[in-house]
Amino acid sequence: MENECFLLCNTGSSSIKLALASFEQGVFNQVNVELTDVGLIEALQGFLADLPSLSGVLHRIVHMGEAEEGPLAVTASSLQRISHWASLAPLHNYQALDVIEIITRRFGDLPQWLFSDSGLYRNLSALRKLVPLPQSLSTDWPLQRYGFHGLAHRNMWRQLPSSLRAKKVITLQLGSGCSATAWDKGEALENSMGFSPLDGLCMRSRSGNVDPGVLLHLLSNAEFGVEALNHLLTQGAGLKGISGLSGDMRELLQSHDERAQLAVDYFCDAVTRVIGAQMVTMGGIDGICFGGGVGENQPAIRAKILAPLLAFGADLAPELNGKNAAFRQLNKTGSCMIYLTPVNEMQEMFGQYTEKFRPQR
Template sequence: MSAILTLNAGSSSIKFALYASAAEPTSLVDGQVENLGDSAAMEIGDAVLEIGPADHATAVAAILRGIAPFLQGRSVDVVGHRIVHGGTEFAQPVRLDETSIAALQKLIPLAPLHQPHNLAGVHAARAAFPEAIQVACFDTAFHQGHPFVNDAFALPRKYFDEGVRRYGFHGLSYDYIASVLKRDHPALFQGRVVVAHLGNGASMCAMDNGQSIGSSMGFSALDGLPMGTRCGQLDPGVMLYLMGQGMGLPELTHLLYNESGLKGLSGLTHDMRTLLASDDPHAKQALDYYVFRIRRELGAMAAVLGGLDALVFTGGVGENAAPIRARVLDNTAFLGLSLDPKANAVNATRIDAGAVPVLVIPTDEEQVIARAANSWLRRHRM
């Protein structure tokens, strides 16, 4: 019997999930290794295991030990990886070999804070599971096929041809939401839907008949909505100004990725729960800006779609922060949106009180990776 392992490797953590291979992969256990570096620890099921000093290879070895009791006679025959950037070349999951890995390494400049860690997880998994099929799933793939006007910047055309274009991200999450809509709400799936993936990373996607036709994120994972520590939409003149003041590339990168967003605006934290509970006026201003930008992007996405048949909230904030959802939906009757406060307060699946459905759907990126890995495994065996 075969098992599927999914890995989502970041700079300081690796999320993982183990599935039994079947027509629809079945979850066996999931968890994560946190604090890679000097004092890593692994959460698996209800247990927390101290690892100590660990890099990605050490963490994957610990994951292998941790999942062993859950294999129940199965072997890990395929490992699925989340890869943030697939560029223009990769529109579907791909088997990882020397050629594809080399191509993905060339994309590191397009996602400098994500791609190297994703690939470190790949290298560690190949060493730990040398006989397993390794499969990459891309956050950018769901957005392939946008109209030119949605992907281009108004720069000389040669830059677009070189790959300086809008890619969009969080594609694995949007892929999962589309699958749930197709299964449980087929009429909505065929319509015009805006999905708000709100978490530490945040973006919005316009879907028509289950296909992405617009994303708030662009060339990098910085654009669009403000996020936990990332700036979101920013006038490029601000960066020119900061560079003119002597800020170098490393400092600017750290500022935009790690010190901005809710953390930067509030001066306190990027944690939504803390901000919602705070009486600090800067926390209120940070949340005001956050909601304002979501509402602005909601209107833009509805315009891209030419109307709105449903709105979906997902991601850690979208699924759990009822006050944020309420504020986003305030005074949106012009879009046909309304709110059922009682349903919203308990994070119900359907929280609207009018004609246009508003849904709260928990995302499951690991399931999308597992399905793709399972497909590769089944093809390999045929």
């Protein structure tokens, strides 16, 4: 039926995004609720209070190991899969399970569909999957790199002109969680997150890369157990940990505190370095895309990240790099195209759903 309506749910680490969608209108009525102001359940129940009749519910799930991108039906076994990976994505999978449970209680056996954020990377090369440890150490949670933000990265890449999609591109999702994906001819070659969404770039409250020696040192203190370390790396590190002030880039940019400025510098440097590493392993770069709450809204951060990359053809045009967060090209010259690609994971989910299930007319 053409006038079906779907509910879309995206539980991020700092926000829940909810929307409706139909085949005629696409995604509409999207609300983004920052979970600092309101709790997850309150936000969801507020949205559920006044809904048209639904034909299905679509969920973004951050860690599903090497499951396909989606849509995957919600069944006992797919729910078990979300639980299985939850300890590696504690800011995401548990909340998504809560959302699915609330919806199941409210709507009974209304079809629900999952879209895996790690699915984009299920076919990485053996080299890119490698974690340099004996593989026999863990069988239930294979010690390898996965990668996340697949929906966001695919959505950014999709917005590019087809000539650029056929080349070497890096997409940057800089939000609460942050990651970079290297694309060559439409294939995702790697993501800066690895075994878990803690890896790679410095984030709002997640550490990104840390010398494992630091972690061993912290654990050698008898009063500092695994739980405390997990809390530190997921909720007390990154921008928040460095600044001691806040993980929110808006607050750091307004602050004159030295630690806040250092946190911003560290964040930008980490992104520049990852672009550098991905560019070199791809053997060049033709385009860079900025997305996510920080990437879309902060021209100064984009400029700081790209400044060292001028020598590699990334020539950001200051007059195009303004506050307006709409899709556009940000360079006029230079061999590396620069784009602002506002991320819409909801559109990506609904697009994938539509491709598979829209009745043929």
